[in-house]
Amino acid sequence: MLKAGSIYYALAVALLIxxxxxxxxxxxxxxxxxxxxxxxxxxVRLNAASGMQVLMSEQPPVPYGEKTVIDLxxxxxxxxxxxxxxxxxxxVAIARAFSGTEQFLEAAIVGRLPDTTDRTALxxxxxxxxxxxxxxxELRGTCYLPEAGLKRAYIEGQSYTxxxxxxxxIKKSERFLPKLNExxxxxxxxxLNAEFSETDSLGDISMLLxxxxxxxxxxxxxxxxxxxxxxxxxxxxxxxQITLVSGSAITVSAETRLNGxxxxxxxxxFKEGFSGRVQAVARxxxxxxxxxxxxYPSVAALVAGPRSPExxxxxxxxxxxxxxxxxxxxxxxxxxxxxxxxxxKETEVQGFVYSNxxxxxxxxxxxxxxxxxxxxxxPSAVYEHHLLNAVIDRSKLQRAFAAxxxxxxxxxxxxAAWAF
Amino acid sequence: MxxxxxxxxxxxxxxxxxxxxxSMVIVMTCFGVGIMIYANITSTDNNRLxxxxxLALEQTAQRVKAEKLFLSETTEDAPLRIVRIVTPYEKAPxxxxxxxxxxxxxxxxxxxxxxxxxx
Numbered sequence: 001m002l003k004a005g006s007i008y009y010a011l012a013v014a015l016l017i018x019x020x021x022x023x024x025x026x027x028x029x030x031x032x033x034x035x036x037x038x039x040x041x042x043x044v045r046l047n048a049a050s051g052m053q054v055l056m057s058e059q060p061p062v063p064y065g066e067k068t069v070i071d072l073x074x075x076x077x078x079x080x081x082x083x084x085x086x087x088x089x090x091x092v093a094i095a096r097a098f099s100g101t102e103q104f105l106e107a108a109i110v111g112r113l114p115d116t117t118d119r120t121a122l123x124x125x126x127x128x129x130x131x132x133x134x135x136x137x138e139l140r141g142t143c144y145l146p147e148a149g150l151k152r153a154y155i156e157g158q159s160y161t162x163x164x165x166x167x168x169x170i171k172k173s174e175r176f177l178p179k180l181n182e183x184x185x186x187x188x189x190x191x192l193n194a195e196f197s198e199t200d201s202l203g204d205i206s207m208l209l210x211x212x213x214x215x216x217x218x219x220x221x222x223x224x225x226x227x228x229x230x231x232x233x234x235x236x237x238x239x240x241q242i243t244l245v246s247g248s249a250i251t252v253s254a255e256t257r258l259n260g261x262x263x264x265x266x267x268x269x270f271k272e273g274f275s276g277r278v279q280a281v282a283r284x285x286x287x288x289x290x291x292x293x294x295x296y297p298s299v300a301a302l303v304a305g306p307r308s309p310e311x312x313x314x315x316x317x318x319x320x321x322x323x324x325x326x327x328x329x330x331x332x333x334x335x336x337x338x339x340x341x342x343x344x345k346e347t348e349v350q351g352f353v354y355s356n357x358x359x360x361x362x363x364x365x366x367x368x369x370x371x372x373x374x375x376x377x378x379p380s381a382v383y384e385h386h387l388l389n390a391v392i393d394r395s396k397l398q399r400a401f402a403a404x405x406x407x408x409x410x411x412x413x414x415x416a417a418w419a420f
Numbered sequence: 421m422x423x424x425x426x427x428x429x430x431x432x433x434x435x436x437x438x439x440x441x442x443s444m445v446i447v448m449t450c451f452g453v454g455i456m457i458y459a460n461i462t463s464t465d466n467n468r469l470x471x472x473x474x475l476a477l478e479q480t481a482q483r484v485k486a487e488k489l490f491l492s493e494t495t496e497d498a499p500l501r502i503v504r505i506v507t508p509y510e511k512a513p514x515x516x517x518x519x520x521x522x523x524x525x526x527x528x529x530x531x532x533x534x535x536x537x538x539x
Contacts, residue, residue, distance in 0.1 A: 006439055006440055006443050007439050007442055007443050007446075009443065010442070010443030010444070010446045010447050011446065013446075013447055013450070014446045014447060014449075014450045017447075017450035017451065017453075017454050018450060020454065021450075021453060021454045021457050024454075024457050024458065024461060025457060027461075028457075028460075028461040039474075046533070046534075046535050049535065050534075050535050050536035053512075053515055053535075053536040053537065053538055054509075054511065054512045054515065054536060056538060057512040057513065057514045057515050057538065058513065058514050059512065059513055059514075060512055061511055061512060070511065072511075072534075072536070073517070073534055078534075412538075
């Protein structure tokens with residue numbers, strides 16, 4: 001039997017139960033708060049992804065370079081700030097969703113899925129001459145060829161070894177190449193002339209020269225540097241939305257680290273062993289020395305202007321790799337001046353090659369080649385419209401490969417890489 | 421005398437009836453409040469059905485995108501009813517708005533998910 005004063009025992013038990021209930025209430029409250037935060041974050045992330053889809057649509061309601069806030073579903077609780085800006089031959093899309101104090105941000109470098117229906121491997125302009133194949137040349141995919149067609153040839157002691165001339169469909173090409181996006185060419189020429197946009201931040205070149213490492217987020221305004229003198233980037237590590245323009249030349253060595261950077265100069269040299277992600281635009285010449293690797297999504301472009309020398313061209317030396325786009329373009333105002341694009345032995349391109357001049361291809365292109373004329377240079381002679389031991393294979397290009405916006409007719413937008 | 425006095429002093433103490441009743445009321449009230457709080461916690465936002473509904477919507481969204489099922493329809497996934505509404509998104513041509521709603525057997529909305537997709 002309880003002793004007298006059992007009310008004290010009852011109060012003690014009540015206190016214990018109250019503590020237990022209090023801790024349960026606290027636990028429930030924390031749990032509910034966490035769950036609500038988690039739901040809000042899920043919603044914000046979903047809205048950021050939806051905002052990115054808006055930017056990836058064909059006609060996003062967002063002008064270039066401006067931040068636009070939209071209410072996604074008209075419920076006044078799905079606000080997303082959208083922004084898109086040009087970055088070399090690609091586009092940067094930024095979607096920031098927010099709700100109260102929570103926010104989530106997605107940023108991506110956006111390209112295009114080109115020519116997904118035809119899956120063209122080769123588009124060669126019809127200059128009333130057949131294309132001659134020699135050695136282990138392999139054309140795989142739909143090929144747009146001159147009406148004169150293809151023929152086997154015997155060069156340097158090598159005759160064509162394939163059992164079929166084209167492993168794919170043959171279609172008739174036209175005299176003129178598919179038109180390039182003229183706005184894109186204008187943009188690259190402006191870049192070469194160091195005509196920066198009003199929204200760019202122009203940095204002092206000494207800042208670049210004094211720092212070994214520089215990183216600039218794609219979420220900020222582009223950071224641009226200009227130098228009238230040659231620039232040697234040996235030992236530099238540059239990452240992000242940085243534009244580097246030289247009025248003379250840029251040299252990139254194996255010790256240079258580049259990630260997403262944009263380079264423009266009359267002459268650009270990538271020294272042997274360089275590896276990185278970069279968009280490089282040259283006016284007079286570009287050289288990728290032996291073993292250079294331009295990783296996806298990279299661009300190597302030669303845009304020759306009226307001031308360029310007669311022999312403006314790009315050389316991709318043996319065992320080099322380009323994952324992205326290779327462009328050699330020159331205004332067709334003088335037929336004697338043609339951009340020359342040459343790929344050495346064992347070179348590899350994963351992506352797209354466009355040349356409105358002469359193309360000397362001795363390596364492999366896993367993707368698409370659009371060119372005006374093939375030129376084969378051997379130690380003993382120079383042959384027009386010949387291919388020796390070259391491979392053009394569209395089937396080996398990944399289906400989700402995002403190309404730059406080169407041609408006027410473009411496919412669906414696709415993320416090439418996440419930006420930071 | 422001394423012995424008698426000790427006997428009177430060592431008498432066992434007891435509780436009066438009123439004290440015992442108050443004690444019982446206090447303990448019962450505390451238990452009652454505790455049970456109410458427990459019941460409240462188990463029936464709040466994080467109940468299993470609502471979480472299950474959210475997971476079901478997530479799975480449905482993944483399936484719709486993977487299998488490109490861009491059509492409005494209602495499916496039963498006992499004890500849930502999932503309503504899928506696909507409409508063109510007006511602010512950006514080419515996009516579709518995918519709205520998924522989950523209801524319980526009584527028709528109460530448990531969860532909702534809206535996103536934009538590119539077919």
